[in-house]
Amino acid sequence: MARTFDVRRQTGFTTIAAICFALLYLPIMTLVVYAFNAGTSIAIWEGFSLRWFEAAWNNNQVIEASWRSVRIASVAAVLATIAATMAALATTRTKPYRGLAGKYAFINMPLMVPEIVVAVALLIFFSRIKIATGYTGLGYLIAAHTAFCIPFAYLPIRARLESMDQSLETAAxxxxxxxxxxFRRITLPLLWPGILAGLMLAFVISLDDVVITEFVKSGGQDTLPTYMLGQLRRVVTPEMNAISTVFLLLSIGIVTLFFFMSRRK
Amino acid sequence: MPDQPGSTAIDIVRVSKVFGAGADQVAALDAVSVAIRENEFFTLLGPSGCGKTTLLRLIAGFDFPTEGHILLHGADIGTLPPNKRPVNTVFQNYALFPHMTVAENIGFGLEMLNKPKAEITARVSQMLKLVRMEALAGRRTSQISGGQQQRVALARALAPQPKVLLLDEPLSALDYKLRKEMQIELKRLQNETGITFIFVTHDQEEALTMSDRIAVMSAGRILQIGSPRDIYDHPAERFVADFIGETNFLAGAVESLDGSRARVRLKSGAVLEAAVPEGFAPNGEATIVVRPEHARLAEGEGAALAGTVETIVYFGTDTHVHVRLDDGGAFTVRRQNSRGGEDVPAEGARVAIAIPGAAAQVLRD
Known part of the structure; x- marks a missing residue:
């Protein structure tokens, strides 16, 4: 019998894998390490300190931007998940018809359209509304984030619906x-892990967004990423590293939490 | 004949079902009519694609007939959604709710009927007892074996006391021994509950052992309806004779017809008395079937057929003797084995085959 093909035994596999992992994780490790630098440089190590975490904590702008990010992400993720759940139900609990594939593409459009195009379009569109209504609140950011989060929430929910045994609904x-x-007693409870996954994904995607936020935000509406971008244009201190490190831990925390929640049966 | 009196529970009146449209149209059911009696264990038997599951789904309300009517105790239910029909289904894959316990699964139907809590509790424990699952009431359905899941599926479908229970090949996922046990269990449940069972299977043995009556289906039509004995001993069409059990086919001609009996002349020249199916119209040529265990190996003259033994196959309980007839045809005789019983002829030996009067059956086609 021929030996089964194992990609791990191919020449150079280990080297390539090592390079890929190094490219991915070395910068992040460096970032995290220098967050604890006692000096003011992000490149020269001068000893261990928590001073930059303290600085970030006492920086009102950071706290404000973080709080704004979380508010936008929470509302946008919930709205996007509700819309995505309804879209997923409508596209999976129906007899296949001509144009269904087109509908998938339509829902997932934000994944394919360049973000900068959406950003410019929203900027122009919202500015008209701003002029017409005079409203300048967070609503614009929330609407924009909801829109581009929908496909991220839609994908895991649809996957879950498609893998679900439909005879259960027939039996009900x-x-x-x-x-x-x-729906209440069978579909929703079984769909719940998919909905949580979609919610988590939408939340993280929203939290992370720079391009669209940068174009859509009004004055004084910095989110944490756009605030950091603004800071980087000036003096760079390990405070940015500290903020990023907290951000990273938070993201890992959320993902881990939802992972275990969705696995619990 | 298990010709129990009793009114009709389900009346299928010229029901057709067409899937697809235009050139892709497939007729899954073609003007099927059958009356299923109350308290009956009725089986729809046929190969996959014959329309038996489609018919079951139409009765359950998971699909709707293109034409025709489905009556339940005289009322047309053909257009009602499944949740409005007093009919429950045991699914092939059981379709138990994985996020509920065994007891919650069984109580689901009663809960949806808005029965009072006390009644649900009482009924669930009665059902648990009926299928001998009391000890596992609190388990998740993923924590019990396939046979136990089968019992829960049965209890869940029986709990709301449906007028008719539909069973869609419910035993096909079980291994041989468990399947035999569940066959007996199903018969017991049907006797104890008195509910009409409509059972779908492709397994002819299962159909013969469990049913009061069987409808044999092929290509969207019902070919024959009758008791297991009827179907086995008096198949009306070639498909039925071939699908159920093993059969010898002989070519012949009907010489005279007298009610349900006919005198037929075989190609070998022998003349036999044979039973004739309803609606038989003689047109000279006819096919006659004889079950292998109904024929005997004989000696000397007076036998219907003669030939040479080709192969002998030993099966434990019986022995199959494959004979090449003098006219070129093949014929199998099955002999029950017994301790120190008579000897079987050797391969290559000349034998004669006797066919008793009640053994031969003329086919309609």
Whole structure:
């Protein structure tokens, strides 16, 4: 019998893998290490200190921008997840028809359209509304974030719906459940891990966004990423590293939490 | 004949089902009519694609007939959604709700019918007892074996006391021994509950052992309806004779017809008395079937057929003797084995085959 093909035994596999991992994680490790630098440089190590974490904590602009990021991400993620759940139900719990594939593409459009195009379009569109209504609140950012988060929430929810045994819903109908009760008692509980995954993904994507936020935000509406971008144009201190490190830990924390929540049965 | 009196539970009246449209149209059911009696264990038997599952789905309400009517105790239910039909289904893959316990699964239907809590509790424990699952009431359905899941699926479908229980090949996922046990279990449940069972299977043995009556289906039509004995001993069409059990086919001609009996002349020249199916119209040529265990190996003259033994296959309980007939055809005789019983002829030996009067059956086609 021929030995099964194992890509790990190919010449150079280990080297290539090592390079890829190094490119991915060395910069992040460096960033995290220099967050604890006692000096003011992000390149010269001068000893261990927590001073930059303290500085960030006492920086009102950082706290404000963070709080704004979290508010936008929470609202946008919830709205996007609700819309994505309805879209996923509409595209999976139906008889296949001509144009269904086109509908998938339509829903996932934000993944394919260049972000900068969307950003410019929203800038122009929202500025008209601003002039017409005079409203300059966070609503514009929330609407923009909701829109580009929908496909990220849609994908895991649809995947879950497609892998779900549809005979369960048939069985519920057979056992006298109407459409709404079938959804409440069968579909929704079984879909829940998918919805949580979609929510988490949408939240992280929103939290992370720079391009669209930068174009859509009004004055004094910096989110944490746009604030950091603004700071980098001036003097760079390890405070940026410290903020990024907290951000990283938070993201890992959220992902881990949702991972275990969705696995619990 | 298990010709129980009793009113009709389900009346299928000229039901057709067409899938697809235009050039891709497939007729899954073609003007099927059948009346299923109350308290009956009725089986839809046929190969995959014959339309048996489609018919079951139409009765359940998961799909709707293109034409025709489905009556339940005289009322047309053909257009009602499944949750409005007092009919429950045991699914092939059981379709148990994985996020609920065994007891919650069983109580689901009653809960959806808005029955009071106390009634649900009482009924669930009664059902658990009926399928002998009391000890596992609190388990998740993923924590029980395939046979136990089968019992829960049965209890869940029986709990709301449906007028008719539909079973879609429910035993096909079980291994041989468990399947035999569940066959007996199903018969017991049907007797104890008195509910009409409509059972779909492609397994002819299962159909013969469990059913009061069987409808044999092929290509969207019902070919024959009858008791297992009827279907086995008096197949009306070639497909039925071939699909159920093993059969010898002989070519012949009908010489005279007298009610349900006919005198047929075989190609070998022998003349036999044979049973004739309903609606038989003689047109000279006819096919006659004889079950292998109904024929005997004989000696000397007076036998219907003669030939040479080709192969002998030992099966433990019986032995199959494959004979090449003098006219070129093949014929199999099955003999029950017994301790120190008579000897089987050797391969290559000349034998005669006797066909008793009640053994031969003329086919309609």
């Amino acid at each position: 109908a057979d056992l006298y459940a109407n459409g709404w009760r079938t």
